[in-house]
Amino acid sequence: MKKATITGWGKYLPPNVMTNKDLEKIVDTTDQWITKRTGIKKRRIVDDDTTTSDLAIKAAKQALDKTNLKAENLDLIIVSTVTPDMVFPATACIVQDKLGANKAAAFDLEAGCSGFVYGLSVGAQFIESGLYENILVIGAETLSKITDWEDRNTCVLFGDGAGAAVLQPTDKGGFLSFDLGSDGSGADALYLEAGGSLNPATLETVKNKMHYIRMEGNPVFKFAVKKMKTASKDVLKKADLKIDDIDLLIPHQANTRIIKSARRRLKLDKNQVYVNLPEVGNTSSASVAIALAEAKDKGKIKDGDKLLMVAFGAGLTWAATVLEWNENI
Numbered sequence: 001m002k003k004a005t006i007t008g009w010g011k012y013l014p015p016n017v018m019t020n021k022d023l024e025k026i027v028d029t030t031d032q033w034i035t036k037r038t039g040i041k042k043r044r045i046v047d048d049d050t051t052t053s054d055l056a057i058k059a060a061k062q063a064l065d066k067t068n069l070k071a072e073n074l075d076l077i078i079v080s081t082v083t084p085d086m087v088f089p090a091t092a093c094i095v096q097d098k099l100g101a102n103k104a105a106a107f108d109l110e111a112g113c114s115g116f117v118y119g120l121s122v123g124a125q126f127i128e129s130g131l132y133e134n135i136l137v138i139g140a141e142t143l144s145k146i147t148d149w150e151d152r153n154t155c156v157l158f159g160d161g162a163g164a165a166v167l168q169p170t171d172k173g174g175f176l177s178f179d180l181g182s183d184g185s186g187a188d189a190l191y192l193e194a195g196g197s198l199n200p201a202t203l204e205t206v207k208n209k210m211h212y213i214r215m216e217g218n219p220v221f222k223f224a225v226k227k228m229k230t231a232s233k234d235v236l237k238k239a240d241l242k243i244d245d246i247d248l249l250i251p252h253q254a255n256t257r258i259i260k261s262a263r264r265r266l267k268l269d270k271n272q273v274y275v276n277l278p279e280v281g282n283t284s285s286a287s288v289a290i291a292l293a294e295a296k297d298k299g300k301i302k303d304g305d306k307l308l309m310v311a312f313g314a315g316l317t318w319a320a321t322v323l324e325w326n327e328n329i
Contacts, residue, residue, distance in 0.1 A: 003174030004127035004135075005326050008069065008166030010062025011293035012055050013044045013280060020156070027152045034156045039256025043159030043281030045144045051085045053094040055162035056140035059289070060099060063136065063164040074104040075132035078123055080115030080139045080285040082314070083146060084108060087195070095138065104136075112190070112313025113252050114180075115139055115285030116163065117321055120309075121178040123167045135167040139289035143282075146192060148212035157254075158213070159281030163289020173304070173324030177238035179231050186316035189219040220316070224254060227318040228262035232310050235320035243267060245306055246322075250295060252311035253277040253287045262310075274300060284313065303327035 019042050020031035034040055046055070056079055064071060077099075079092035092106035111118040116139035123135040140162035149155045194210035195201055205211060228251060236243060243266050251259050256277055263273050274295040283290060288311050295301050303325060310320040 004124035005174035008063040008067035012058035059162040059164040114319040117319035173326035179235035
């Protein structure tokens with residue numbers, strides 16, 4: 001049975017940069033407060049006319065350009081997002097049409113910030129089963145559009161962006177294991193309350209700001225610190241590997257304190273962990289995808305390297321994977 005691997009990668013960040021100093025002008029906070037508690041210095045923000053699919057398409061085109069694959073040869077497109085263009089149709093269908101991938105099936109996947117790694121696991125199964133050969137997995141978000149810019153506990157955290165990966169079969173390396181999980185009892189720790197069947201949109205839901213991200217910081221922080229370690233160890237065990245075998249950890253970029261805690265608990269050196277959080281903020285399901293593309297473009301990933309990618313998010317969910325990078329597909 002062939003394994004799946006990543007043969008193309010790409011990312012896109014909107015040009016508009018919002019710094020902590022900019023936030024000081026619109027909410028009761030300071031650059032020092034944000035930096036100390038989160039590690040974030042900047043984030044990218046889309047303009048009013050830019051959609052999640054717009055970001056997804058730009059990242060997707062980069063990923064396709066790094067392969068010998070044309071969009072019309074794609075078998076499947078998976079878009080992970082919590083900020084779709086519309087409730088339906090799926091943002092993946094919009095991306096499929098705009099890319100000209102007329103033979104591809106398409107659907108969205110929603111697992112919060114864990115979504116991209118969830119998407120990789122789904123795409124890998126299609127390839128390993130022999131059903132499909134060419135799959136595009138995208139993590140894309142316009143979180144600024146569901147952020148309450150008067151809530152200093154959340155508005156300092158999030159940014160917009162997209163990352164993409166092309167998955168194809170390989171006889172060498174590839175995805176060695178996955179570990180996925182959820183704890184629905186923590187659903188009320190990170191959520192967007194209105195707009196679904198529980199609270200359909202009304203004048204009252206808009207007035208009460210129920211269409212914005214709400215988060216209980218302490219429970220999410222504790223969950224993240226725990227799951228970054230346990231998911232990493234579980235996925236390594238499934239791959240019959242030890243942490244010493246890992247060349248680079250690419251974690252969800254949510255908070256530098258969480259990342260540092262994971263690094264210490266896993267006993268990794270600082271140069272074994274890729275961090276771009278200070279420059280882009282938390283981009284939810286796009287986070288690991290963007291970091292992966294940046295790490296590769298900066299020469300941090302070489303042929304034969306073993307990568308550990310791990311994320312956590314709303315649900316509450318977690319996801320991890322080990323990938324052996326192969327340059328010679």
